[in-house]
Amino acid sequence: MMQFSDWDILRNLLLAARWTLLLSLIAFTGGGLVGLCLTLARSLRNPLISGFIKAYVELFQGTPLLMQLFLAFFGLSLIGIDVDPWTAAGLSLTLFSSAFLHEIWRGCIDALPKGQWEACRTLGLSYLQTMRYVILPQALRIAIAPTVGFSVQIVKGTALASIIGFVELTKAGTMLNNATFQPFKVFAMVAVLYFIICYPLSLFAKHLENKTHVTR
Amino acid sequence: MSLVSIDQIHKYYGENHVLKGVDLKVAPGEVVSIIGRSGSGKSTLLRCINGLEAYQQGAIVVDSQAVEDDEYKLRLLSRSVGMVFQNFNLFPHMTAGENVMLAPKLVLGQDSKTSRAHAQELLEKVGLGDKFDAYPNNLSGGQQQRVAIARSLAMSPKVLLCDEITSALDPELVGEVLKVLEQLKAEGMTLILVTHEMNFARDVGDTVVFMHQGKVWETGPSDEVFASPQTSELQSFISAVL
Ligand SMILES: Nc1ncnc2c1ncn2[C@@H]1O[C@H](COP(=O)(O)OP(=O)(O)O)[C@@H](O)[C@H]1O
Ligand SMILES: [Mg+2]
Numbered sequence: 254m255m256q257f258s259d260w261d262i263l264r265n266l267l268l269a270a271r272w273t274l275l276l277s278l279i280a281f282t283g284g285g286l287v288g289l290c291l292t293l294a295r296s297l298r299n300p301l302i303s304g305f306i307k308a309y310v311e312l313f314q315g316t317p318l319l320m321q322l323f324l325a326f327f328g329l330s331l332i333g334i335d336v337d338p339w340t341a342a343g344l345s346l347t348l349f350s351s352a353f354l355h356e357i358w359r360g361c362i363d364a365l366p367k368g369q370w371e372a373c374r375t376l377g378l379s380y381l382q383t384m385r386y387v388i389l390p391q392a393l394r395i396a397i398a399p400t401v402g403f404s405v406q407i408v409k410g411t412a413l414a415s416i417i418g419f420v421e422l423t424k425a426g427t428m429l430n431n432a433t434f435q436p437f438k439v440f441a442m443v444a445v446l447y448f449i450i451c452y453p454l455s456l457f458a459k460h461l462e463n464k465t466h467v468t469r
Numbered sequence: 470m471s472l473v474s475i476d477q478i479h480k481y482y483g484e485n486h487v488l489k490g491v492d493l494k495v496a497p498g499e500v501v502s503i504i505g506r507s508g509s510g511k512s513t514l515l516r517c518i519n520g521l522e523a524y525q526q527g528a529i530v531v532d533s534q535a536v537e538d539d540e541y542k543l544r545l546l547s548r549s550v551g552m553v554f555q556n557f558n559l560f561p562h563m564t565a566g567e568n569v570m571l572a573p574k575l576v577l578g579q580d581s582k583t584s585r586a587h588a589q590e591l592l593e594k595v596g597l598g599d600k601f602d603a604y605p606n607n608l609s610g611g612q613q614q615r616v617a618i619a620r621s622l623a624m625s626p627k628v629l630l631c632d633e634i635t636s637a638l639d640p641e642l643v644g645e646v647l648k649v650l651e652q653l654k655a656e657g658m659t660l661i662l663v664t665h666e667m668n669f670a671r672d673v674g675d676t677v678v679f680m681h682q683g684k685v686w687e688t689g690p691s692d693e694v695f696a697s698p699q700t701s702e703l704q705s706f707i708s709a710v711l
Contacts, residue, residue, distance in 0.1 A: 366556075371552075371558065372558035372560070374521065374547065375547055376547060377547035382575050
């Protein structure tokens with residue numbers, strides 16, 4: 254049986270952590286883009302579009318991410334579409350993130366007092382001008398901290414992709430544990446690596462929260 | 470020729486019949502004070518005049534423009550009608566000067582230099598010439614309200630609607646805002662004010678409109694209305710607030 258030094262374990266975990274990072278990045282970027290489209294579409298106030306988006310959000314917030322992963326991975330292959338773990342994980346994490354990011358952003362827009370809209374209307378600003386100069390600048394300020402905060406959830410969410418055979422940090426930890434039978438050491442390292450990724454994000458979110466001295 | 474002409478308007482919020490056939494004519498340069506109990510429809514009437522609320526029956530004409538539920542027409546109307554709110558509604562992420570300059574730049578297409586000079590002038594007029602670069606949350610309530618007035622004036626409205634603009638202020642700050650209104654009246658601005666400041670309504674206002682249960686219950690020249698209220702409702706209202 255092959256012997257693993259501590260360094261070997263760490264090295265393998267670090268290599269796998271790249272995929273955790275990459276998958277997180279894909280989910281965050283993809284989810285952000287889709288979430289942005291949803292937010293803009295929602296603000297058109299078309300009842301049909303808004304209804305559809307509501308259902309979309311309910312669907313992804315109301316079911317476990319794990320089920321979404323299973324459906325993307327096994328479900329799609331059942332109907333004849335073959336997906337590799339990469340696609341399945343990237344797709345479901347993107348959709349999952351988009352629903353949550355949309356909710357965060359819409360909440361930030363809704364949190365602004367109605368009076369801001371009314372002041373703009375009485376000054377003769379158009380809807381787009383109101384959005385661009387008054388609503389979005391304020392919404393962005395309050396959105397940054399929860400958005401960065403949610404990115405921590407995404408990083409931790411990628412651990413679930415291990416179940417469909419995607420070799421990221423958690424999956425690598427499981428495999429290394431099977432080879433070394435040193436669960437405490439291996440999973441402690443895994444945990445520390447997650448912490449090293451997530452902690453700066455949390456700090457950053459806090460920093461942003463303080464820096465953007467939210468006026469009012 | 471009236472600047473504002475309101476003819477038999479009815480407004481419903483669902484089942485709630487809030488305005489029940491309101492008539493009101495306002496001449497250019499006139500200062501009209503709308504008084505009445507909470508819930509009598511004062512704010513709703515004001516908000517119908519600039520199209521913030523749609524009404525179901527009747528007609529409102531302001532500066533020869535019909536107030537209709539039409540996005541484009543309402544935007545045109547907003548150049549004639551300014552509004553100041555009870556809680557200021559300043560844009561908190563902009564300085565006082567930027568608050569005042571925003572609409573002239575975006576809506577009237579003024580260049581930065583013109584709008585800046587005009588904003589400075591207006592802030593001086595409301596006594597805040599040194600606060601151009603101050604953010605709203607570094608200003609007192611009275612100062613914020615004066616910035617809001619300057620912001621409305623920047624669009625050169627023909628009539629300014631004020632909805633209880635001193636009600637959110639500490640008592641010692643009310644005077645500085647009322648002083649600005651007096652100054653505007655002296656310059657010939659048309660003002661329609663919903664107010665609890667009875668002394669101001671009596672001494673500065675030309676006309677008083679007493680609203681009760683969604684109707685104009687009693688109206689007339691300020692001094693007369695306060696000196697000899699005709700209806701028992703107005704009598705009891707006046708004795709309760711004075
Ligand atoms: N946005 C709204 N939706 C439903 N009802 C409203 C709304 N605004 C006001 N009302 C109702 O309309 C009536 C008149 O309100 P309002 O015009 O605010 O009175 P006032 O300004 O004289 O206190 C009240 O019964 C109030 O409950
Ligand atoms: Mg009111």
